[in-house]
Amino acid sequence: MIKLLKSAFLVGFLFISASLMSKDRDFSLSIGTSTAKTVNFEVLNAQNISLVIYNETYGEVFSEKVGTENSVTKSYNLENLAAGTYYLVAESDQKIEKYKINIGLNNTLDIEKTPFAEINKPEYTISGNMVKLHLSGVKSSANISVTDFSDTIYYNATKKAANGELDLTFDLSLKTSDKYIISVEEGGNVFNKIITLN
Known part of the structure; x- marks a missing residue:
């Protein structure tokens, strides 16, 4: 069974100027x-x-x-x-x-x-069966779900973000599935990520 290990909000994300990048790897x-x-x-x-x-x-x-x-x-x-x-x-x-x-x-x-729309995509860090999800630029809340290819729902919740940041960590098990789909819906945008466990 999937376990939600952490739900933490990052504080202090600062936009200095529209011409500067929010993160070094962003264009x-x-x-x-x-x-x-x-x-x-x-x-x-x-x-x-x-x-x-x-x-x-x-x-x-x-x-x-x-x-x-x-x-x-x-x-x-x-x-x-x-x-x-x-x-x-x-x-x-x-x-x-x-x-x-x-x-x-x-x-x-x-x-x-200036862009009339700027959408931040979910970012994932995967280590073994641990998957960390980070989402920035969240206006209020995001709906996050975790399913497998048999449509079994392991996690489904609407999370509110503080200061536009949302962090979740999932412990995915090979005993239930070797592939999971993490779906993030925020502001009318939906992003799906397939996680394959080895």
């Missing part, structure tokens, strides 16, 4: 000056970042994967796109940032310099 995206229908931006700490531009009408119109550069500068020419609202999404293993792009009827382009 930072800075929007540059856009001219005509070209979007210019720089990504710092670009470790395995996915960049996507999409429109709700046309779907994905551009995607790219950035490797292991410390800093990368990108320019996307959007002159072939119709007028409307588009979204630039940058995603790493730790977080997702979304920026709104408006292309006007007279070929003007306007991109918001």
Whole structure:
């Protein structure tokens, strides 16, 4: 049976500036000056970042994967796109940032310099059968569940976060299953992680 060993909240998470990274491994995206229908931006700490531009009408119109550069500068020419609202999404293993792009009827382009959505993904540390879950940026609470592939529920609870931080540790047993699914739902976003025990 699964045991919840610890439910602790971290205090003192500090945002110094929007241009600084909250953690050393998180990427930072800075929007540059856009001219005509070209979007210019720089990504710092670009470790395995996915960049996507999409429109709700046309779907994905551009995607790219950035490797292991410390800093990368990108320019996307959007002159072939119709007028409307588009979204630039940058995603790493730790977080997702979304920026709104408006292309006007007279070929003007306007991109918001700050993300309208920033989503922190759950982070996991696995040691043997012990799994630590960390979630930051929690607005109020998150629903966390642990199941196996037979849909047996081992844990299901809504946890409130203090100062936006949530930490849980699970003791998973090979006696009940060798694979578990940890599901985290927060702010309308759902993240599932498959944990395989050896």
